[in-house]
Amino acid sequence: MAGPSEYQIALLITLGTVGMLLLAIAIILFMVFYQKKMIQEQFKRQQLELIYQQKMMEAALESQEQERRRLAGELHDSIGAMLSTIRVGIITIARQLPEPESLDQSKKMLDDTISSVRAISRELMPSTLEKFGFTPAVKELCERFQETSLLPIHCIEHGEVRSFEKSRELMLFRVVQELLNNALKHSKASVIEVSIEGGDALSVSVEDNGIGYDPDAIKNSAQNGKGLGLFNIENRARVLGGVIHFDKERSIGSKVTLVVPYEKV
Amino acid sequence: MTIESYLLIFKIQSVLSALNVILSFISFSKRQIEVKLIGLACLLNLLSDFAWYFLPLKGKDVNIPGHIANILIFIIFCYLYNIALTNKYKRVITWVCIAFCIAAISNHLFLQKKDINSYNQIASSIIFILLSIFYFYRLLIDLPAQQLHRLPMFWFCTGILIYNAGTLFLSVFTNYLVEVLHNDFLFYGTFLIIMYIIQHLVVMIGLWQDLRNIKSPSSSPSAP
Numbered sequence: 064m065a066g067p068s069e070y071q072i073a074l075l076i077t078l079g080t081v082g083m084l085l086l087a088i089a090i091i092l093f094m095v096f097y098q099k100k101m102i103q104e105q106f107k108r109q110q111l112e113l114i115y116q117q118k119m120m121e122a123a124l125e126s127q128e129q130e131r132r133r134l135a136g137e138l139h140d141s142i143g144a145m146l147s148t149i150r151v152g153i154i155t156i157a158r159q160l161p162e163p164e165s166l167d168q169s170k171k172m173l174d175d176t177i178s179s180v181r182a183i184s185r186e187l188m189p190s191t192l193e194k195f196g197f198t199p200a201v202k203e204l205c206e207r208f209q210e211t212s213l214l215p216i217h218c219i220e221h222g223e224v225r226s227f228e229k230s231r232e233l234m235l236f237r238v239v240q241e242l243l244n245n246a247l248k249h250s251k252a253s254v255i256e257v258s259i260e261g262g263d264a265l266s267v268s269v270e271d272n273g274i275g276y277d278p279d280a281i282k283n284s285a286q287n288g289k290g291l292g293l294f295n296i297e298n299r300a301r302v303l304g305g306v307i308h309f310d311k312e313r314s315i316g317s318k319v320t321l322v323v324p325y326e327k328v
Numbered sequence: 329m330t331i332e333s334y335l336l337i338f339k340i341q342s343v344l345s346a347l348n349v350i351l352s353f354i355s356f357s358k359r360q361i362e363v364k365l366i367g368l369a370c371l372l373n374l375l376s377d378f379a380w381y382f383l384p385l386k387g388k389d390v391n392i393p394g395h396i397a398n399i400l401i402f403i404i405f406c407y408l409y410n411i412a413l414t415n416k417y418k419r420v421i422t423w424v425c426i427a428f429c430i431a432a433i434s435n436h437l438f439l440q441k442k443d444i445n446s447y448n449q450i451a452s453s454i455i456f457i458l459l460s461i462f463y464f465y466r467l468l469i470d471l472p473a474q475q476l477h478r479l480p481m482f483w484f485c486t487g488i489l490i491y492n493a494g495t496l497f498l499s500v501f502t503n504y505l506v507e508v509l510h511n512d513f514l515f516y517g518t519f520l521i522i523m524y525i526i527q528h529l530v531v532m533i534g535l536w537q538d539l540r541n542i543k544s545p546s547s548s549p550s551a552p
Contacts, residue, residue, distance in 0.1 A: 079496075087489045094467070
């Protein structure tokens with residue numbers, strides 16, 4: 064580099080090149096970090112949306128349960144009580160009639176109606192669950208289903224099942240109720256087994272030896288109103304913070320297991 | 329800086345270019361059009377290098393195949409940006425391309441008539457810097473949640489931007505360097521080749537990412 068002007072030109076080329084390179088690198092780094100920030104923000108937004116959706120779902124389920132509780136109360140305390148009063152009235156009238164047998168048919172129908180109202184009320188809000196907790200309520204549910212369907216329904220309890228929040232117990236109970244209903248209605252099984260396992264996490268499974276089903280196919284047909292039961296089960300499991308597993312490997316029947324960690328309930 | 333070391337770096341650059349050609353053309357039918365274009369550009373670059381090696385031996389100082397290759401590479405890169413910008417700016421890019429081609433051919437025939445047509449290089453550098461910045465800008469607006477590092481075009485664009493930003497000032501002062509600072513010309517030439525090597529390496533990352541995306545489509549760069 065001979066003269067000062069040549070030196071200045073060389074310096075200009077060097078500085079210009081370095082400056083341009085730094086600018087290019089700055090643009091690329093800005094892109095990368097900005098993008099990273101965007102992804103983080105999107106992730107946060109998704110998390111918030113998920114929490115919001117879960118809360119909404121929880122609120123919807125809670126209001127549904129409240130409505131059921133109210134209906135069960137109305138049925139039991141109001142209609143049930145009125146029907147019982149009518150029954151007493153019929154018995155009184157029958158005593159005064161020359162042929163009391165003529166009212167036997169009506170009395171029988173009234174007795175059936177009272178039983179139905181009680182059953183509906185119990186199904187809407189199982190009193191055993193409120194009084195004794197989840198496991199006795201499931202056992203009672205199995206007995207009741209066995210009585211009506213005449214199918215052997217075994218309820219097995221392993222380990223110590225801890226009690227937890229009533230609203231959560233109710234949600235879990237609804238899942239078992241729906242699974243049992245499905246097994247009875249669609250599986251064509253000859254035996255159903257419900258097992259409740261305590262331990263580190265609460266695990267409830269409903270197993271049958273029926274024709275089995277493909278949960279994905281049923282869920283896909285949810286638009287026709289077919290897979291709503293499974294949809295509700297999954298929603299409840301999600302709100303409970305649990306995992307629902309459909310055993311697809313089985314050759315005979317079906318097995319659905321719900322595992323809920325205790326800290327979630 | 330000796331001529332031997334310059335030639336060695338030049339050969340390394342050619343090898344990297346050849347590697348990029350191979351990487352672009354593996355599983356040819358499954359590759360994106362952008363990758364195929366990059367492969368074609370690298371192939372032209374390689375052929376131009378061969379021409380540079382052999383033509384002076386036959387007594388030709390002006391590297392005509394090299395200039396033709398440069399024009400073709402410019403057209404390929406314009407097409408690449410046109411695809412990357414989803415054909416939204418097709419007309420602008422086409423006109424820029426036509427104007428550049430006319431200017432480059434005129435420059436080659438009537439103006440500079442040299443081995444290094446620096447005016448063409450200045451114009452192409454400025455155009456590609458602007459296109460790269462514009463592509464990044466559109467990328468931020470259109471695809472805010474895209475995983476950038478998994479996007480081959482991001483790496484191609486990065487390589488092109490770094491190369492052109494690094495060589496712009498050198499191209500501006502090429503005439504001065506040839507005539508006045510000819511003693512240092514080898515140094516600047518080596519720097520130019522190093523910038524080429526950096527471009528090839530960055531492009532190579534993009535090609536590798538594209539291969540990864542083909543092999544495991546589940547981890548494609550789509551938004552999370």
